[in-house]
Amino acid sequence: MTQPTPAATITPRAGLSNRTGSPQRPRLLSGERASRQSQVFGYGILLPTWGAAMGWAFMPGTNYALARTRDDAYFEAPESIPSRSAFPRLTWVDMALVALFMVGIYTNFTVQVSAKVPFPSAPAGVAGLILLWRRRDQITPHALACLIGVLALYLASIFCAPNPNLLQRRTTGLIQLTYSLIIGYALFLTVTRTNRRQFAGLFLSFSLVILAGCLLEAYAGLRPVSDAVRNVLYSQGVYENDLRDMLLYGRARPKFFASEPASVTFCYTLFTFLWMVVSPWRFKLVAYVGLLGLGLFAMPGPTLLLMLLLVLPYMLFLASRRQGRLDVGRFLLVACLAAFSVCALGVLAETAFPMRFEQAMSGNDPSFFYRVRGPAIAGVDVMKRHPFAGAGLSGEFFIEAEVTNAYMRSSGYSGGWANVSSATELVVNYFWLHWIYFGVVWGVVLVVAVTVWLRVLGVPSPAFCWMVWAILGQASGAYVGPTCWAVLFLAGAAAVLHQRPDAAADTRPINPSKVVPLSDQLHARHRLKQWRRMTAITQQGPGRGGAASSRLPGN
Secondary structure, three states: OOOOOOOOOOOOOOOOOOOOOOEOOOOOOOOOOOOOOOHHHHHHHHHHHHHHHHHHHOOEOOOOOOOOOOHHHHOOOHHHOOOHHHOOOOOHHHHHHHHHHHHHHHHOOOEEOOOOOEEOOHHHHHHHHHHHHHOHHHOOHHHHHHHHHHHHHHHHHHHHOOOHHHHHHHHHHHHHHHHHHHHHHHHHHHHOOOOHHHHHHHHHHHHHHHHHHHHHHHHOOOHHHHHHHHHHHOOOOOOOOHHHHHHHHOOOOOOOOOOOHHHHHHHHHHHHHHHHHHOOOOOHHHHHHHHHHHHHHHOOOHHHHHHHHOHHHHHHHHOOEEOOEEOHHHHHHHHHHHHHHHHHHHHHHHHHOHHHHHHHHHOOOHHHHHHHHHHHHHHHHHHHHOOOOOOOOOOOOOOHHHHHHHHHHOOOOOOOOOOOOOHHHOOOOHHHHHHHHHHHHHHHHHHHHHHHHHHHOOOOOHHHHHHHHHHHHHHOOOOOOHHHHHHHHHHHHHHHHHOOOOOOOOOOOOOOOOOOOOOOHHHHHHHHHHHHHHHHHHHHOOOOHHHHHHOOOOO
């Protein structure tokens, strides 16, 4: 004898939405002001206070992705709950290729194909091309059309640029740019196939490896090995100014197989930030500040301060989103905490690196000038002189004299500094290089084109990607290199994964064939509603059930 079918089936409750990572309404915390000159304030009070404030303000109200509470997940219809197979994981081959890509970004190891054609970040290029082949089935016609359109616009900008004598150099730059965009796109397609926890764990591992390596180099005798490997890998551009580090930081900064300490701090900043954005852990902001403090101890450098500034785009464009859309009220409240982050950045810069901060403010720091202050001066000057198409792609030699004169007129430039050996070293900032290369008109056109491409790829907030790209551009040059575009695509992938539900949030497996227990409150309420409906139909008799049931308070 077969079991009778139930009179009504359980249907998904209206309004169910994924709330993983949805932070509570932020509240401003007040604290007493302390002296900016105290080193203890920066390390002992400022960082813990800032971390506690951010962690408390953005602590999620729940840790479960599938329903409002853990038990509610068992009352929904099985077809309304995403299966764990819907959140794939990268294979070990993909993870190894992503790690090789990051090694290429970290080392900037370049192979000279010919006298004028380099192969920048060769490990990243090899890994990116293999990833592109493995992800070839994921390339959609619309995304491919956008890629071709972006490259066509870059090609058109070359013909609009002044001084056609530099056409050969610009063609070389376009080839390198095409290579960087393609492998960055392959990286995006790969990392968006994973789930949040695997992505976060992967980039946290990269950060911890760098942190451990710097500590080993500084305190466990790894420096001779690192220096020997660096002398073999890099034929030029090797940082050897340890005396300057002794004066500014009290010790030589670790290089850990990279060409210079700035590459170490840049990648540590990028990897740790990506972990913080994607991780579903509720205390991740507190841990993020802890990693910042450990980084300042293990690898002192002003690039690490960008970790505080990078919290701005995260809070403004991702943490302020609810159900996939930007919440204006929450955006304004988050902006207040963002302003606090900016203040913390200034205070920490002055307390953590007092001598470097004083030199930068007084115009005695050539590194800060060529990376931050000088590129802004050059960018504004070129946009005034060539607003339509700028200097053209890879057009540093065309504006070398103009930029040098603009630097000489600046109060932050010192004539006693050693002259740079190449025009490409006048501007070490890929954000300002964009505007120097393309001017105002073509610069805006290309930003809009890439933004459309990001939207076609499913990135929820291109503004987040561009802001992250601009902030990290203050510490990296080479606009046509892989690092520049890897930052943009990794930020886009992080934004995609941040909006994706976390399959591992509820640790108990959901079995669609599981019988709903009668003791649970929601199911009991459903059965009570069924009983009332059937009782009313029985009391009213045949033909009157519909009218009677329509008057029930439960309907």
